[in-house]
Every structure is written in C-alpha cells, then in structure tokens.
Amino acid sequence: MDDARLRRQLREAADAHRPDRARILARVERGMAEPPVARIRRAGPTSRWARTVAVACAVTGVLTLGAVAATTLHRVAAPAATTSAPDPLRASGAIDPGSNRWWAQSNVTVTAPTPLTSLVVELRIARTGGIASTGHWRTRPAEDFTVSVREESTALVYHWTLKPGRTVPPGSHVFAGQYNHAEGARDATGDAYTITATDLADEQSTVRGDFTPRS
Template identity: 65%
Template sequence: MDETRLRRELREAARAHRPDHARILARVERGMAAPAPAGRRTRSPRPSAGRRRVVVLAVTAAVAGVVGIGGLAVTTRDDRPAGPATTLPAPGPTARATGTVDPGSNRWWAQSDLAVTTGSPLAGLTVELRIARTPGVASTGHWRTRPAEDFTVTVTAEPRALVYRWTLKPGRPVPPGSHTFAGQYNHAEGVRDASADTYDIVLTGTDGGRTTLRGGFGPRGN
C-alpha cells in the first residue's frame, strides 16, 4: 500500500473514530506507572521503518488534533460567556387624561381643566397645557389639586400659545387617583374657540417606565 493511500485511509478512520477518553487516560496512566523491561536491547530503526514511523506519528498527531479540536469545540460551546443582556424598558404607568373648558368660564375669561387619572404611584410627572393665542389671551393664574410645594410651575407666552407647565419635584411621589391641573386666562369678548388648545403629559412610574398622553379640548369655548 502506498504512503498516500495509507494517509487517506488513516485520516478517514480518525474522523470516524469516537475515542473513549476515560479508557485512553487509564491506559496512559498504567503505561506511565509500569517499569521498563530489564535487559532489552534497543535496536536502531531501519530507514523504511523510520519512514513508516513518521507516517504513523503524523497520523497520530492528526487524530489527536481532531480529538483535541472536538473537545475544544464542546468546551467552547458549553463554557462560552453569555452575551450582553438586552434590557427592555419597563411598561409605563396606566393613566388617562381629559381636557375640558370649565363650565364656570364666561365671555371674557376662561379656565381649562386637565384631569389626569393614574392607576399606580408616580415618581415623575410633567404636565404641559397649551392655550392657543387667540385674540386677547393672557394668563390670570393657575392651580392644581396636588400640593403646590410638590411642583415647579412656569407660564410662558410663546408666539402661538400660552404654555402652562407643571413639573413634579424629585422625591415627591404622586399617589394613584385623579389629579386636576388648571390654567386660567382672559380672552377677547365672545365665545372662544378652544379647538387648537392641547395638552402633553409625561408620567414616570416608580420602576422607571414612562407613559405619554396627548390630546385637546375640542371645539367648546366661552
């Protein structure tokens, strides 16, 4: 049998071989522990035997490489470190909002009420009420049902809207329930169109989840 064919057949046998690692290890340990036979002479290998030994050693190394690679693949698959965890955002608080023009409004003055109902405690809350700049609109005040010291309040006259903004201060929780925020303003005499008035609310739960509510006040006006 020529050397090339011998290599091919040994390589195929190595691929198909499934070694018993426990038995191999036991045999190696027994061989290492056994004493060398006394009085045995060592003969120099013949050239042809040396060539065959090189072939066998090469194939043995190839087999060991296949076994080693296989073991490494298993170890890598079983012991590989976990990839970076994907953290999903927490669900936002359950809430709803309703914007209405207060029935106590009149032909020169109005109050826009924004009722915010929450189903769980809040750690953060920002309420923005935008009153469109119709003729004569000017702020006359504001209020809310939550304690005044819990919020930072600003009123800003922008080119297109009068903006009321309530921002909950850090460390001031809001309990579940219904909470009202109101903006008061004068306007030109007559029935004021409130269809362009809007609100924007951002609620943050105690677990960091956020909910955003947006809406308007409809066509009703005073």
C-alpha cells in the same frame, strides 16, 4: 328467604358498604387487561345472594368511580387564574363650566393607576385673541410642583413639573390654567396638552390630547 327480607338486607349492605377505590380501580384494570375467555373461565357458579351482593357492590363502585372522574374532569376544566395588567395613564381636557365671555379656565385631568415618581403636565392655550394668563392651580399640594408660564407666538404655555423626591398617588388630579380672552365664546379646538410620567417600576408614559368637545 322472602323478597322483602332480601331487599332489606340489600339496602343495609349497600348503606354499610364503603368501597375501597384503589382496589376497585386495580380490579378494573386487571379485568380489562385479561382476554374475554380468561374472564369467562374464572366466573364460577354463585348463589343468588352472592350474585346480588356482587351486583350491588359493582354498581356502588361504578357510581363512586363516576363521581371521582366527574370531579377530576371538573377540576381540570376550571380556568386558570389570570392577572390583569393595571390600566394605563389617562388624561382628558375640558373647559371649566365657570368660564364666561371674557375669562376661561382649562382643566387637564390626569388619572394615574399607580404612584408616579415623575410628572410633567404641559397645557397650551392657542392665542386666539386677547389671551393673557390670570393664574393657575392644581389639586395636588403647591409645594410638590414647580410651575412656569410662558408666552409663545402661537400659544400661552403652562408647565407643572413634579419636584424630585415627591410622588403623585394613584387617582385623578386636576391641573388648570386661567386666562382672559377676547369677548365672546372662545374656540378651544386649538388648545392641547401633553402628559409625561414615570411610575415606581420606572415605566414612562406619554399622553396627548386636546379640548375638542366629545360627543
């Protein structure tokens, strides 16, 4: 048989070969379990054709097993999926840009990651001189909240309380207190806010902050 014909038949045999993985694994395991002498005794003389086909099958089996092993390792190494916890309740305070030398509006922005079943927003405006309430508002419906304004010796205090049975949806919501003050640029560093909220899982959160400008 000439070499060209032999190579052609080897290619055809390799293309048609469909290795039985289970049998290959079993043969490999049996071969590894036997001592070297036993394996040498079982190996008898073979023809050139039989040796060539055996080598081709062995190479195909090794490549197949290597691919299976690589796939298995890849699957094991893949990171497990994780579930991240929702962001916590957040809040920030800022003086509204529409404020002027005689009047100001202090905004408290509450950001809820999940629906809230209770919410209390307290805004304290330090009595720096000429402080007097002129109103208040919020981005949520007015009928959802009970609002109160009281004067203390050191602060003008606004309270927004969510009514029973109402909810606040996820998102950002603004609560604002409006007031007159002494003429000039007012110092708001003494102002502060406190947010107390409960979510659907009955988890309570409290956030406090002030109106100190952030750099």
